[in-house]
Amino acid sequence: MFKGKKGEKLRMNGTDVPLDNYGAIDSDSDKAIDHDAMDSNTISNPGKWDSTLNKACYFNDGIRKIDFVLVYEDENHPVKSFKDEEAIMNGGKKAYKNKRNDEQEMHQAWRHKFLSSLKKKGIETEEDAVEGDKKCMYYIKLHAPWEVMCFYAEDLCMRAPLQAHQNPSSNYSAHILEKVHIPNIMQNDVPNTPYDFYTCTFKKSKLSRFLGSDNHDTYFTTSQRGRVVFEILATSVFGKKKRAEIGIERLIDEGIFQAAFPLHDGDYKKPEHYLSEESLNPRQILYSYWGRWGTWYKYQPLDHIREYFGEKIGIYFAWLGFYTAWLLPASVVGLLVFIAGALNMANDKPALEVCASGKNYLMCPKCKVGCKYWHLSDTCMMTKIGYLFDNPGTVFFSVFVAFWAVTFLEYWKRKNASLAHHWDCMDFEEEEERPRPQYAALAPALEKNPITGIIEPHFPEDKRKFRIISGLAVMTTMIAIVLIFVFAVIMYRVLINIPLSENKMTQPYAENIANISSAVVNLILIMAMGKVYELLALKLTQWEMHRTQTEFEDQLTFKVFLFQFVNFYSAIFYIAFFKGKFIGYPGHYRHIMGLRNEECANAGCMTELAQQLAVIMIGKQMINNVQEVVIPKIKSWLHKRKIKKRNDEELSRWEEDYELIENEGLFQEYLEMVLQFGFITIFVAAFPLAPLFALLNNWLEIRLDASKFACETRRPVAERAQDIGVWFDILEGLAHLAVISNAFLIAVTSQFLPRLLYRYTVSPDNSLDGFVNFTLAWSPNGTMEKECRYSSFRDREGHYTLFYWHLLALKLGFVIIFEHVVFGVNKLIDIIVPDIPESLEVKIKREKYLAKQALADTDNLVLEPKVRQELARSASEGRVPVSVSTTASDVIVDVSDTKPLIT
Numbered sequence: 001m002f003k004g005k006k007g008e009k010l011r012m013n014g015t016d017v018p019l020d021n022y023g024a025i026d027s028d029s030d031k032a033i034d035h036d037a038m039d040s041n042t043i044s045n046p047g048k049w050d051s052t053l054n055k056a057c058y059f060n061d062g063i064r065k066i067d068f069v070l071v072y073e074d075e076n077h078p079v080k081s082f083k084d085e086e087a088i089m090n091g092g093k094k095a096y097k098n099k100r101n102d103e104q105e106m107h108q109a110w111r112h113k114f115l116s117s118l119k120k121k122g123i124e125t126e127e128d129a130v131e132g133d134k135k136c137m138y139y140i141k142l143h144a145p146w147e148v149m150c151f152y153a154e155d156l157c158m159r160a161p162l163q164a165h166q167n168p169s170s171n172y173s174a175h176i177l178e179k180v181h182i183p184n185i186m187q188n189d190v191p192n193t194p195y196d197f198y199t200c201t202f203k204k205s206k207l208s209r210f211l212g213s214d215n216h217d218t219y220f221t222t223s224q225r226g227r228v229v230f231e232i233l234a235t236s237v238f239g240k241k242k243r244a245e246i247g248i249e250r251l252i253d254e255g256i257f258q259a260a261f262p263l264h265d266g267d268y269k270k271p272e273h274y275l276s277e278e279s280l281n282p283r284q285i286l287y288s289y290w291g292r293w294g295t296w297y298k299y300q301p302l303d304h305i306r307e308y309f310g311e312k313i314g315i316y317f318a319w320l321g322f323y324t325a326w327l328l329p330a331s332v333v334g335l336l337v338f339i340a341g342a343l344n345m346a347n348d349k350p351a352l353e354v355c356a357s358g359k360n361y362l363m364c365p366k367c368k369v370g371c372k373y374w375h376l377s378d379t380c381m382m383t384k385i386g387y388l389f390d391n392p393g394t395v396f397f398s399v400f401v402a403f404w405a406v407t408f409l410e411y412w413k414r415k416n417a418s419l420a421h422h423w424d425c426m427d428f429e430e431e432e433e434r435p436r437p438q439y440a441a442l443a444p445a446l447e448k449n450p451i452t453g454i455i456e457p458h459f460p461e462d463k464r465k466f467r468i469i470s471g472l473a474v475m476t477t478m479i480a481i482v483l484i485f486v487f488a489v490i491m492y493r494v495l496i497n498i499p500l501s502e503n504k505m506t507q508p509y510a511e512n513i514a515n516i517s518s519a520v521v522n523l524i525l526i527m528a529m530g531k532v533y534e535l536l537a538l539k540l541t542q543w544e545m546h547r548t549q550t551e552f553e554d555q556l557t558f559k560v561f562l563f564q565f566v567n568f569y570s571a572i573f574y575i576a577f578f579k580g581k582f583i584g585y586p587g588h589y590r591h592i593m594g595l596r597n598e599e600c601a602n603a604g605c606m607t608e609l610a611q612q613l614a615v616i617m618i619g620k621q622m623i624n625n626v627q628e629v630v631i632p633k634i635k636s637w638l639h640k641r642k643i644k645k646r647n648d649e650e651l652s653r654w655e656e657d658y659e660l661i662e663n664e665g666l667f668q669e670y671l672e673m674v675l676q677f678g679f680i681t682i683f684v685a686a687f688p689l690a691p692l693f694a695l696l697n698n699w700l701e702i703r704l705d706a707s708k709f710a711c712e713t714r715r716p717v718a719e720r721a722q723d724i725g726v727w728f729d730i731l732e733g734l735a736h737l738a739v740i741s742n743a744f745l746i747a748v749t750s751q752f753l754p755r756l757l758y759r760y761t762v763s764p765d766n767s768l769d770g771f772v773n774f775t776l777a778w779s780p781n782g783t784m785e786k787e788c789r790y791s792s793f794r795d796r797e798g799h800y801t802l803f804y805w806h807l808l809a810l811k812l813g814f815v816i817i818f819e820h821v822v823f824g825v826n827k828l829i830d831i832i833v834p835d836i837p838e839s840l841e842v843k844i845k846r847e848k849y850l851a852k853q854a855l856a857d858t859d860n861l862v863l864e865p866k867v868r869q870e871l872a873r874s875a876s877e878g879r880v881p882v883s884v885s886t887t888a889s890d891v892i893v894d895v896s897d898t899k900p901l902i903t
Helices: 082-089 093-120 146-155 172-179 204-209 222-235 248-253 282-291 302-309 311-347 349-356 376-389 392-422 428-432 437-442 461-502 507-543 549-577 605-643 653-659 667-682 690-712 726-749 752-761 771-775 802-832 838-854 865-876
Strands: 010-012 015-017 068-075 124-131 135-143 159-165 196-201 259-261 445-448 455-458 776-778 789-791 882-884 891-893
Touching (some): 146 222, 259 653, 282 302, 302 311, 311 667, 349 376, 392 667, 392 752, 461 549, 549 726, 605 667, 726 802, 752 802
Antiparallel strands (some): 010 015, 068 135, 124 135, 445 455, 882 891
16 A cells, blocks of 8 residues: 655645545545645655746746647748749739738738637737748747636546545566566656546536645646647637638648647756756656667556656557567467477478479479479478478467467456546546537537537538448549559569569579569558558548547548558468469469469468568568658758758747657557557468567567657647547457468468378378378370479369368368367457456446545535534434545535435
């Protein structure tokens, strides 16, 4: 149990404030801090960071805090377009100036009306002008007074602290290491850890019941203040509402403002001289204990991340860290499977037979033009390498990963529930989330919310369904285009293989060159098509008019992921399940557009599938990491060059933040990780090293993202979220698809079942001796210039053998048994592992009880003196439990277990 030291006070938003005992609790065990220290509001530890002392983030009066900054430019506009230049050359200079002047006047009018709307809503402003070489930068600083903050805090259903208690943050690995007495090098002792609170919905009428409410300067955190001001910015009108001329985002799109952002809490670099680690500002703490590369092996300070950036970003980094930790066992098992395959590669009898066959097996040409007869022994090395990705160990690993994926998701649900309660956002989506500002601006009608009973903007459901159906039609068209590109890559591979096979120098490596080069071409097309579709999906989702931000993001996520799923995985699915399955046989080959259908590479389709996975997965990770390192620096350099600041003056806090690049959110981060999850689960039977490469990438990804958020981007508006949204549903879908995919991959593409059936039904000594010769059929008479062999279970006339039908039955049986066993065990895991831990359910009930007491109707709480005396006398006789609030003279009565005394 947490025990406060004598003289210690509750740190609230950078200031030490007294902690009163709320919620009718008078036992010492429920106190977070010793009450002996609760005699004043003074700061007990001058070494701690205090936001009120950071005057760089205040108005010129040093009293009002800067909650948000708007930036716009004023310059002598140069001629930019060719048409404008031509108009000037033809004597149209005056008309051009008039056109520019009209545009500037409209922008000025919109800006003036927008700022007037802000002032009408109570926002206080202060303007700061900075002259540059060619332009003048204007910084409009915004401050929300106490009355405005209280009004919007209630309107936005913000949470208010009732009672502080021990911070529940813990790590399962830390408990294990502590039990076995092993030093935990991952422990990250971060200063100024935020306290945890029992909370309830903010009500101004109950203000006296909330912790720290007597200090108006520090009661609301900087992230909460930024959220309120952004809500006002997003809903303020600057033109005609019917034309959607509303909100700061539209103004930025129109170029009327260049940026809008909340300020960082100072520089991220430590000062040369400081009293203690506790005296550092939150940004410096985040960089020192999270954003530096030297902290790659440390636990993430999730409470600090959430307090500074908001719940939405906090949950993302919690999920990323949790996912990365769970990749460790999958990586170890996958690496062991790969090493076992490498050690047994030299003992694989079919590979030894291929290498020792010499010129015994003359193989039929693999294409109609340019391909020649070849000997099976030419594929000796590739056959050995193929054993690395197609051996009994990969079958075991595919089953392991299927169980791993479901267990990971089940335990994430528990972790997510704990975080959602800890961060007071468990019921955010159902009870608190309001309509999007853009939705409110464009909705043509008003209707009552069936949950809250509040009159809200409403968009007709039939019109939305029509727009959604239209969007699906566009998505279908784009997916068809992707499939056309996949077909084009297949044609490229077939066509490029012809000249490579005819050249004596490249003939031995023709297939490998064709496969790898086609994978690279496919990766380039994937990355290019992905960018185009993401822009299209954003426009479609905006057009569909979804009510809340969560619904909007879920629909956008679904569209983009569905497209990217086809974009990234279509070529891999083709190699895994279709390539080499419908080629026919000598004399009866099947053709598409005059070209013979593709056959698998000499070592089999599993090796080719592993090559494709390695190129796309690892190549995509490398490209994304380079982009995350290089692109922000390029953007920052271009941005600084554009604004051209003078170097002889020290920059203010808002100028430094404006030089940072804009924060682009979490969509791309989630998309990258979820696609990665698909690679390591859906096709893991062909590439057991995939979890290892994902683990290495994620260690790098966490530091890149941490450094980006703490150092390189402007501070984002703190958004609330209770989970990772629709991404979890996508992860569950991928986990179920992985079971089906790996079942068919082992049954259809792998050599595991043919070898198993041969060993126990054909081989006299239950070995694989003679397996290679058994799998090769003879070309029918008169179909080829020379009698040759090809891989298939057919007789001399081209008919399937009895072994083929036995194998087909075995494959179908294997798929059914594999799926039912894995899905059954997964369902059992789902039942055994509850979504919400039992200890958390107790905390939830406790918080609801406190909230009910704190927000009870005043009529039931404030009693007349005579009634108060009567109740006090009843309490002394043991009939009614009574607790007196420490912040007011009201008597709070718990009548849950007693009958009313007054009728």
